[in-house]
Amino acid sequence: xxxxxxxxxxxxxxxxxxxxxxxxxxxxxxxxxxxxxxxxxxxxxxxxxxxxxxxxxxxxxxxxxxxxxxxxxxxxxxxxxxxxxxxxxxxxxxxxxxxxxxxxxxxxxxxxxxxxxxxxxxxxxxxxxxxxxxxxxxxxxxxxxxxxxxxxxxxxxxxxxxxxxxxxxxxxxxxxxxxxxxxxxxxxxxxxxxxxxxxxxxxxxxxxxxxxxxxxxxxxxxxxxxxxxxxxxxxxxxxxxxxxxxxxxxxxxxxxxxxxxxxxxxxxxxxxxxxxxxxxxxxxxxxxxxxxxxxxxxxxxxxxxxxxxxxxxxxxxxxxxxxxxxxxxxxxxxxxxxxxxxxxxxxxxxxxxxxxx
Ligand code: TXA
Ligand code: MG
Numbered sequence: 248x249x250x251x252x253x254x255x256x257x258x259x260x261x262x263x264x265x266x267x268x269x270x271x272x273x274x275x276x277x278x279x280x281x282x283x284x285x286x287x288x289x290x291x292x293x294x295x296x297x298x299x300x301x302x303x304x305x306x307x308x309x310x311x312x313x314x315x316x317x318x319x320x321x322x323x324x325x326x327x328x329x330x331x332x333x334x335x336x337x338x339x340x341x342x343x344x345x346x347x348x349x350x351x352x353x354x355x356x357x358x359x360x361x362x363x364x365x366x367x368x369x370x371x372x373x374x375x376x377x378x379x380x381x382x383x384x385x386x387x388x389x390x391x392x393x394x395x396x397x398x399x400x401x402x403x404x405x406x407x408x409x410x411x412x413x414x415x416x417x418x419x420x421x422x423x424x425x426x427x428x429x430x431x432x433x434x435x436x437x438x439x440x441x442x443x444x445x446x447x448x449x450x451x452x453x454x455x456x457x458x459x460x461x462x463x464x465x466x467x468x469x470x471x472x473x474x475x476x477x478x479x480x481x482x483x484x485x486x487x488x489x490x491x492x493x494x495x496x497x498x499x500x501x502x503x504x505x506x507x508x509x510x511x512x513x514x515x516x517x518x519x520x521x522x523x524x525x526x527x528x529x530x531x532x533x534x535x536x537x538x539x540x541x542x543x544x545x546x547x548x549x550x551x552x553x554x555x556x557x558x559x560x561x562x563x564x565x566x567x568x569x570x571x572x573x574x575x576x577x578x579x580x581x582x583x584x585x586x587x588x589x590x591x592x593x594x595x596x597x598x599x600x601x602x603x604x
Contacts, residue, residue, distance in 0.1 A: 250414060252407055252421045255281075255379045264422055265379065269386035271420055277301050279410045281398040281424030282375040284348050284432050284449070285403035285544070286410045287316065287393030288418070289383070292326070298362045298392055304417045306399045306512050312373040313392040314350050314433070318384040326390055326592045327353035327370050333438055336460055340436070343459045344377035348433040349451040357478055363392045365476070365499030368518040369439045379424050395432060396421075402483045402544040405430045409548060424562040430541035431571050436464075446475035448571040450540065467574070484579040485550045487516070490593075491576050494564060495586030498523060501559060504590055505529060508557050511600035516553070518546060530555065530593055536563045547579065557600065 253264040256439060266277045277290045288305060290297035292315045304311060315326055320341045329337055333353070340349060357372035364370055368488055372390075375381065384391050395403040398413040407423035414421065434449030436456060444465035445453050453466045465471055472478045492501060508515055509528065516530040517523070525531055530553065534542055548597045550558055562576060562583075563569040577583055582599075583588050593599055 248416055248419060250411065250416060250418055250421060252411060252423050252506060254423045256424075261379065261382075265382045265386055268422055269388075270385045270418055272297075272383065272387045272391065276302055276420075277302070277418045278383075279404075279407075279414060279418060279421040280377075280380045280391075280393065280426060281315075281347075281407070281422060282377045282380050282393075283428045283596035284375070285405055285427055285430070286407065286421075287375070287380070287391075288396040288410075288414070289316070289380075289391040289393040291387070292316075292363050292390045292392040293358050295362050301392060301394065304414060305394060305397070307394065307518070308399065308476075311394075312365040312367055312371065313394050314356040314373060314381065314435075315359065315363055316391045316393050317372055317374050318381045318385060320345060320374065322390060325373060326359050326372060327354055328356055329353060332392070336438060336443065336462070339459050340456070343455075344451055346374040346381065347451065348376070348431075348449050349373060349431055349456075350433045350435045350447075352435060352437040352439055352446065354439055367476075369437075371435060375434055376426040377420055377424065383422075391535045397483075400483055402485075402547045403432060405541070405544050409545070412548070426541070426545075428541070430544060431575065437471065437474060443583070444471040444474075446471055447478070448574045450568050450571055452567050452570060454567070467570075468514050482575075483547070483554070485547045485558065487550050487555040488581045489558045489576075489579050491580040491583045492559060492561050493518070493583065493585035493589070494562065496584055496590055497587050500587040500590040503594065504559065505586075507594055508600050514554055515557045515559070516550060516555040519559070519562065536561075536569075539563055540568060542573065543575060 255261040290301045350373040396410045404410045405427040434451040435447035437444045445467040448467045518532045
């Protein structure tokens, strides 16, 4: 199959691209579309055949349910059961965060139980904050299921070229809307149990949700993460052994770790904003903390392309949006070093530079 890429912007040609995507989707095909978080691999959420095509294109484990994307809040009632007690919560969250990076989990309706829910009785829904995606949903006239548009086990794509790397020959069309504005997947909030619970942290934070609902909300933790089937699978980590630096790691300790790896390691890279005196053998990506969310998945792909073997990355303060960035970085990390004592401990170990253990 030939995979075409059509650029979509503000101009009239976007209209044609949107119509073309909607026609393919109505016909049960799968198309990659930009959202504000990451690119999505869209298919009709009401069609078993289209949903199976999404799973096949991604090599996705069959029991991992899909998020359904809507164009308007009033479409919720077509896909989910909203009880009178939950309705006011949904209204407050929709009012404040939609369109945007917040996914709500609610009891599901048919036919979606049989298509996207994969054995669960709940369904995840959101309205993406991207005019192209919403335009395509409206033109297609049906809610669209869309997981991130990467092959399972690869980092989420934040640019059309990443989608192309993974989906070339597997899908007919990618709409290129440029780099994603946010770069990290949506917050997943479960409203199907008594106390709302964050199943996956994202750029909408638990504190913002508590403030909006004026109610208790369970933060992301191991117990409720287990309710999100996606977390059962090994998360992507780059080929490199990743050393994540906490806020207490000094420049001196970081340089010491670099020195220890040098010679033993193949290729070392450092992601962070410290003005360190690194020698030329270390590849430096001078990234400010504020750019980390937007760039982290791109850099992970870059690390693999450059065959980096050992990556030192500065973490961010684990507050607000920092929580979701650190969640993704911790999953990718071989070691999370909180402070200099942790670095010194690690330096004591004989095999820190060895990979593939
Ligand atoms: O920002 C995003 O959410 C992106 C864009 C494309 O919208 N989508 C995305 O989809 O990240 P995906 O499939 O890569 O991740 C969806 C996560 C998975 O961890 C899945 O297990 C969980 O949401 N999920 C989906 N339906 C669920 C449900 N009914 N109950 C609990 N977790 C659910
Ligand atoms: Mg994903």
